[in-house]
Amino acid sequence: MKRRPKVMVIGLDCAEPSLVFDRWLDQLPNIRRVMGSGVYGRMRSSDPPITVPAWASMMTGKDPGQLGFYGFRNRNSYDYADIGLADSTSLTEPTVWGLLGKQGYQSILLGIPPSYPPKPIHGHLVTCFLTPDRSVSYTYPDSLAEEIEKEVGEYQFDVAQFRTAQVEELLKNIYRMTKTRFATARFLLQHKPWDFFMMVEMGIDRIHHACWHLMDENHVLYRPSPHKNAILEYYRYVDGEIGELLSVVPPDTRIFIVSDHGAKRMDGGFCINEWLIKEGYLKLKKAVQTVTPLKPDLVDWKRTRAWGYGGYYGRLCLNVKGREPDGVIPRNQYEQVRNQLIKKLKALTDELGRPLNTKVFKPSKRYLTVKNIPPDLFVYFGNLYWRSVGSIGRGKLYVYENDTGPDGANHDYEGIFISALNRVGKGGQQLPRVHLMDMAPTILHQFGIAPLKGMRGKKIPL
Structure with a gap:
């Protein structure tokens, strides 16, 4: 047997x-x-x-x-x-x-x-x-x-x-x-x-x-x-x-x-939404002076092209016309905007001007198929030595602690x-x-x- x-x-x-x-x-x-x-x-x-x-x-x-x-x-x-x-x-x-x-x-x-x-x-x-x-x-x-x-x-x-x-x-x-x-x-x-x-x-x-x-x-x-x-x-x-x-x-x-x-080890956190504000992709209804999560009611969606989420990796979403409720990016410009963002993200440096070595990919390039709703871009800041910080109101791009509490590793x-x-x-x-x-x-x-x-x-x- x-x-x-x-x-x-x-x-x-x-x-x-x-x-x-x-x-x-x-x-x-x-x-x-x-x-x-x-x-x-x-x-x-x-x-x-x-x-x-x-x-x-x-x-x-x-x-x-x-x-x-x-x-x-x-x-x-x-x-x-x-x-x-x-x-x-x-x-x-x-x-x-x-x-x-x-x-x-x-x-x-x-x-x-x-x-x-x-x-x-x-x-x-x-x-x-x-x-x-x-x-x-x-x-x-x-x-x-x-x-x-x-x-x-x-x-x-x-x-x-x-x-x-x-x-x-x-x-x-x-x-x-x-x-x-x-x-x-x-x-x-x-x-x-x-x-x-x-x-x-x-x-x-x-x-x-x-x-x-x-x-x-x-x-x-x-x-x-x-x-x-x-x-x-x-x-x-x-x-x-x-x-x-x-x-x-x-x-x-x-x-x-x-x-x-x-x-x-986690070398720091990169403030994804602060960067998108600085680069003109994300527009707020009014300036935020205290550190706070990015909430939908803070955003001027009719003037916003992209926003992101925090976490061990970055999730970046585009505001596409006919897809999001107040989308502004025409569908025929979607890939152009994504490619522009990829180029800028890969060129990021740390506070001392050294290459951050950030990795970025499109879901369709990494997965066999794409079900439900993925982020438009996945971002590994600093090749995962840096986490993504989603909160706003910091007035800076780099932080050296997790925005959700003490954390020493990614x-x-x-x-x-x-x-x-x-x-x-x-x-x-x-x-x-x-x-x-x-x-x-x-x-x-x-x-x-x-x-x-x-x-x-x-x-x-x-």
Whole structure:
């Protein structure tokens, strides 16, 4: 009788390859063992390289254009104020666990964005960091929540206010969240049937944003701190939890340890809307003297050609005649204006006049198809060393802190990919380029299922 395969995916949101593979590997024995028994490499993230849509892209083999969402916040319509938040209802493309369920395979899913609100699956599910709190339905089936609370205690989806200067309290919350998540994972693995298991731990992302500038002496905000080793100590803790998790699964289980993107220091923030005002693309009804978010009622839309949003990357939208309510750019000038903006954005410099090395792309050039409403341009300021600051009223283009609270790190293009069977073996082979979308067809192959038409990823040689 053919062996029924088992596959485990341990997702570490934002785990950075330069830290895992190079700087700290000798202090991460469990991760090192899996690497040494199989294959590993840097894994290119989605565009944009952020949690939503990256995990969804990984588990569908589809790019954000095919998925139809381009970040946590997306335009629902061409109305200026109609911005919606992505959640599980936004994910309509077939997922790995959905395809496995059709073949009778059971899944356990824990914290995979975007999975709130919970959808029925063939198996058991606990929702992700988008869940507001435990007062809502956050498991499938519903009864699973009571089991978890009884066995593990209060389940924690995320840490509140991870952009804070209160590092001690934040670290306690991150450790508490991670301890609870891995305890829940072990409970589910030992008490529920499964063929496919996947979890995503958010703690690495949160501690990067909170503490990167305390670790990195090249950071503009670096100061000597008793928390200089906080990130290293947390990576070591997570490695220990991974070891505990691997001890409760069979040795023939195919293990994947992956991250959706990496991290790097944040050199500053570029004020996208201040720049658009300065360049004459964005017109306000009247001058704003205090720092405030750009709200639609502040804008003179009949004289505005472009506006932007803040975040780890910049989203720039054009005000097109016949598309937006008060559009001014004639459709036959759309590409001309976009190309003009690309040229200007790529020529940006920092405060000292040095090239900022900003990357800009059009959605149609990066995605197989473009569903729903993407930004007209995606902007990676400073090649992701700078974030996009959307607020106005600053009177300057450059800032050196996040406009949404303290933050020392930005996201980077590459995460980690590690895979092996759950036993000591000969391996340690470094792979060339691997893409996040390769994960879906690779997992399906473990179960003898062919990739769906439209999946952009390719099977990774294991």
